[in-house]
Amino acid sequence: MELPDDLLYTRTHEWVRLDGTTATVGITDHAQCELGDVVYVELPDQGATLERDAVFGTVESVKAVSDLYAPVSGTVAEVNGALADQTELVNQSPYGEGWMVRLTVAPDCDTSHLMSAQEYERYVQESGH
Amino acid sequence: MEPLVFEKSVSGRIAARLPDCDVPHVDAGDLLGSGSVRETLDLPEMSELDVVRHFTRLSHRNYAIDLGFYPLGSCTMKYNPKVHEMLARLDGFTDVHPLQPEETAQGALTVIHAMERILAEIAGMEAACLQPAAGAHGELVSLMMVRQYHRSRGDTDRNVILVADSAHGTNPASAARCGFSVRSVPSNDRGLTDLGALRSMLDGSVAALMLTNPNTLGLFESDVQEICRLIHEAGGLMYCDGANMNAIVGVARPGDMGFDVMHFNLHKTFSTPHGGGGPGCGAIAVGRELEPFLPVPRIADRGDGQLHLEYGRPHTIGRAHSFYGAFLVAVRAYAYIRSLGAAGLRQVAETAVLNANYVRARLRGHYEIPHDRTCMHEVVISASRQKSRHGVRALDISKRLMDYGFHPPTNYFPLVVPEALMIEPTETESRETLDAFCDALIAIARECETEPDLVRSAPHTTVVSRLDETAAVKQLNVRWTPPEQETSV
Amino acid sequence: MSYTPHTDADRDAMLAAIGIESPENLFDPLPASARLSGLLSLPERLDEISLVHHMRDLASRNAGASRLVSFLGAGLYDHFSPAVVDAVISRGEFATSYTPYQPELSQGMLQAIYEFQSLVCALTGMDMANASMYDGATAAAEAALMLVDAANRRQVVVARSVHPHYRQVLQTYCTAADVSLVECPYGDGVTDAQEFRSSVTDATACVVVQYPNFFGCLEDLSALLNHCQTVGARTVVVTDPVSLGLLKPPGAYGADVVVGEGQGLGCPIGFGGPLLGFFAFKSEFQRRFPGRIVGMTQDGSGRRGFTMTLRTREQDIRRERATSNICTNEALVALAANVYLCSLGPRGLRQVADLCLQKAHYAADVLTKECSVKLAFGAPFFKEFALYVDTRTPVHDLCRALRGDGYLAGYPLGDAYPELHNALLVAVTEKRTREQIDGLAAAVVRHMGRGGA
Missing domain, CATH: 3.40.640.10 (Type I PLP-dependent aspartate aminotransferase-like (Major domain))
Known part of the structure; x- marks a missing residue:
């Protein structure tokens, strides 16, 4: 299971990369592995405002649907349009080309509830999923 | 492979024998308005023997209660009297x-x-x-x-x-x-x-x-x-x-x-x-x-x-x-x-429950049984042991059962049991059938230990093996379309 | 008598294997207070001979189309079904199988459903079709609710010329979903264009119209659908698949969803069930439609195969967020329709539709010329037409008298349309002969006297 050190993680298996006031969000390698081949990704419109923990979209494999939860509050600045017809990017490159949304967040964005790579790894092992 | 009805179509054939018109005939366009009448209709054209053979061959590609044991949990696949x-x-x-x-x-x-x-x-x-x-x-x-x-x-x-x-x-x-x-x-x-x-x-x-x-x-x-x-x-x-x-x-x-x-x-x-x-x-x-x-x-x-x-x-x-x-x-x-009456219906329930508990007793030790006590008409077993030890999932075991001639149980339901296999034998199945089914599941449990790849790649004897369900969604094809007409000179 | 196979020896051995003494112990998990003491109070059991006798007796207390010459339609029709249809659907391999969850063991049914979907698309002129619905009425209701969800508007407009039962089912579904349902009146047998334009607005999620409509008449589909387009309302067209042997399909007019009752395609009337709802739609609704759909794909060795697909819309995966709750549909009836359509082909279905058209018009001519009845509406009709009966003779009385002569004369429209209390809806299928039609006219003359033009 690939877990980049420079990202923060949620209990609902999203990752977030914080760069100034831009937060890039996707799902983890573990999550894509559990889902299997992703066949559909539903993302919000640009400009949508998201509260932390709000559902902002869904990701589907052939036989499962998972909600996507916003790791932090923010406004949708960009969605990954490539996922409209290249859903396999989520499986092939979950932390790279498979990213889902970029949010504009407040400069003092609270990340204290998010996990580090080590914490997330332990969480996945302990919860057995 | 059995071709589609559209692929069997030959222009000019027809199976049905319809009556001639015995009333004065008026042009349909005059009655309905000429703009209302359709020009083309792409239905297959087949003789009656074409139709019979096509659907009989399709029937041979379908499992059913009349062919064998169908212990699909929650679905009560009992015998349907003729x-x-x-x-x-x-x-x-x-x-x-x-x-x-x-x-x-x-x-x-x-x-x-x-x-x-x-x-x-x-x-x-x-x-x-x-x-x-x-x-x-x-x-x-x-x-x-x-x-x-x-x-x-x-x-x-x-x-x-x-x-x-x-x-x-x-x-x-x-x-x-x-x-x-x-x-x-x-x-x-x-x-x-x-x-x-x-x-x-x-x-x-x-x-x-x-x-x-x-x-x-x-x-x-x-x-x-x-x-x-x-x-x-x-x-x-x-x-x-x-x-x-x-x-x-x-x-x-x-x-x-x-x-x-x-x-x-x-x-x-x-x-x-x-x-x-x-x-x-x-x-x-x-x-x-x-x-x-x-x-x-x-x-x-x-x-x-x-x-x-x-x-x-x-x-x-x-x-x-x-x-x-x-x-x-x-x-x-x-x-x-009416053919069972009150006593007969009670016997239905009793036998259904007897059969499920018999399966439970026979599978004990070979599979994990999350709630191993008297069950009703169905028993839920789990392949979690096979998954953690041998990397074989409930789905694989289900597919392997097909090679033994059985329809699989319901799998991955209920959601509260991991790797669930939900077996509902129903009252109409005999002890020999239940024994043969349990023997097959026990043999598969052994295969999970000795030849897990054989189970993971099952089924091996069906008319198709596992299908690419991802492609089925991503290259969606839910209807036949005529092949591109070649331009003739 | 029992269908259970165990001998006493089997039962004893099985109880021993389970480790219990008596079959009674199997029900130990039930508290005594939750159990039935004694047996159910049911009619006595019947052996097979007595059962057949009893059922034949019940069947003989119905006088259907095999005993009366039927001109009764109103949604279900006495169409011809070739013997091959029942021969195929009687095969246990189809009849005693379940929903094809395991594609490797269900290729026969899956391919048949794929073919059915393709046939429905061809008939209706639509992009996609699902594996079937319960019946025409629930298919129409599901279609309307799907379009409501898609539109973020909460009003449905239904033409009063749509089958009254369909409108009632639509009302039942709309009430439960808090959707408002507005009825649009008809004029001369078809939807009133002006009323339609004022009823259907930018608050309307979708419109439900029928083609041919309940009175048998052809709506001006292109005018109705054009108006819908201008206000952004979507359209559900309810249709009779037999009519589509001859009629330009609703898809060609731009319908968003085409639904209907497939009973005419090889399914018996059977006192109204089981029936066959079909549901065809534009591909933009491929993530929203209700029910099952089968797709073509390949296995690991490149062999063609079929499987249920687009499954994440469904209740077993998405639960309360599913696009519908439907799972069991009418697969075996859809198979019958598949066999029927293959047996007829394009020329056969056209011939059936044309026979209906010709005979219905002949019947309308003969009846209006010889009897004191007249056509209720001037709009073009397909296989069914409404007659005004001389007001001195109540329609129900006339029907009763004609029954005595061996005819089911039609459907008294006053049962559903009080304003048409002296009108009778007459259906004529390809099975009716000129002799039967002439016979009906002669009987009407006997009861009402000669009249007409």
Whole structure:
């Protein structure tokens, strides 16, 4: 299971990369592995405002649907349009080309509830999923 | 591979022999308006022998109860007696029109009326209605009645349906269709409704609790009377998902347990053929309080020696089907019940439960059995041991069973058991069949240890092996389209 | 009598294997207070001979189209079904199988459903079709609710010329979903264009119209659908698949969803069930439609195969967020329709539709010329037409008298349309002969006297 050190993680298996006031969000390698081949990704419109923990979209494999939860509050600045017809990017490159949304967040964005790579790894092992 | 009917089509062929026109012929365009007549219609053109061979060959590519054991949990794949097929094809049943005057359809009305009384008796409730076309339709219609019932009492804030976490997906989906929000009630470590959790969820917003009993783990909800009491105390109603009635028919009645409304699946409990996914019949039964809300028309016996269709019912939710439901399915179910009688039906339940417990006993030690105590008509085993030790999943074991000549059990349901395999043998299967099936599952458990790849890559003997379901979604092809016409010179 | 196979020896051995003494112990998990004491109170059991006798007796108390010459339609029709249809659907391999969850063991049914979907698309002129619905009425209701969800508008307009039962089912579904349903009146047998334009607005999610409509008449589909387009309302067209042997399909007019009752395609009337709802739609609704759909794909060795697909819309995966709760549909009836359509082919279906058209017009001519009845409407009709009966003779009385002569004369429209209390809806299928039609006219003359033009 690939877990980049420079990202923060949620209990609902999203990752977030914080760069100034831009937060890039996707799902983890573990999550894509559990889902299997992703066949559909539903993302919000640009400009949508998201509260932390709000559902902002869904990701589907052939036989499962998972909600996507916003790791932090923010406004949708960009969605990954490539996922409209290249859903396999989520499986092939979950932390790279498979990213889902970029949010504009407040400069003092609270990340204290998010996990580090080590914490997330332990969480996945302990919860057995 | 059997080609598609479109690929077998040869221009100019026709199977049906139709009459010539015996009235003066007028151009269709003149009668309908020339712009209304279609120019092309891409249907296949086949001889009768082409048609017969095509569908007979397709039938050879289909597994069925008539071919072998079909222990699909929650689906009650029991034998469908042949005499019922003959009876449902009698002219007097197939040719009667639902809008004929009542006095010319008394036989049909009698079947429906008798079935309603029989189902009410089996349910232990006041009345029954055959209008819903399937179990999910029965749920929907029932929840519409629940909604109307509360509103009729001015109780308009009841917008929550509680659903057990082990429930069929249709329960929450039906509730959402009626505008209810759904809250999931957890199971406890005995696989039964967690009473403590349930108590904490009860308030004035609860419209009803939907409970399957026995539940989808194959376990009887032994606290059912207390659950009914709690829900009623909170002002809610109790819905029984009757998918699992085969376990208790003639032994116990939902109405006596405290349920207010339920659906039956005539295609499960009462042995009408599943037809590859329908037609079914999702008859419902209700207690006295919900009776005024039943769909119309009702069939009334006014004591004048005739049965009547009755529409003037002010509280009805309305009509839920084009006519009166799947009548010819009801004919078969009626014949089934009449040929068994009360003692025979009780024996159905007893034998169904005996068979499931026998399978449980035979598989003990070979598979994990999450709730290894007396089960009802089905037993849920888990392949979690095979998964963690050998990387073989419930799906793989299911596929491998096909190589042994069996239809797999339901897998990955209920959701509360990891790697679930839900086995429902039904009462019509013999001990030899159950033994052969258990021997196969035991042999597969051994293969998981010795040759896991063999199981993971199964099935090996079917007309196709595992299909690319991802491609089925991503390169969606759900209809035949004619190949590009080549331009001819 | 029992269908259970166990001998006493089997039962004893199985109880021993389970480790219990008596079959009674199997029900130990049931508290005594939840159990039935004694047996159910049911009619006595019947052996097979008595059962057949009893059922034949019940069947003989119905006088359907095999005993009366039927001109009764109103949604279900006495069409011809070739013997091959019942021969195929009687095969246990189809009839006793379940929903094809395991594609490796269900290729036969899956391929048949794929073919059915393709046939429905060809008939209706639509992009996609699902594996079937319960019946025409619930298919129409599901279609309307799907379009409501898609539109974020909460009003549905239904033409009063749509089958009254379909409108009632639509009302039942709309009430439960808190959707408002508005009825649009008809004029001369078809939807009133002006009323339609004022009823259907930018608040309307969708419109439900029928083609041919309940009176048998052809609506001006292109005018109706054009108006819908201008206000952004979507359209559900209810249709009779037999008519599509001849008529330009609703898809060609731009319908968003085409639904209907497939009973005429090889399924008996059977006192109204089981029936066959079909549901065809534009591909933009491929993530929203209700029910099952089968797709073509390949296995690991490149062999063509079929499987249920687009499954994440469904209740077993998405639960309360499913697009519908439907799971069991009418697969075996859809198979019958598949066999029927293959047996007829394009020329056969066209011939059936044309026979209906010709005979219906012949019947309308003969009846209006010889009897004191007249056509209720001037709009073009297909296989069914409404007659005004001389007001001195109540329609029900006339029908009763004609029944005595061996005819089911039609559907008294006053049962559903009070304003048409002296009108009769007459259906004529390819099975009716000129002799039967002339016979009906002669009987009407006997009861009402000669009249007409």
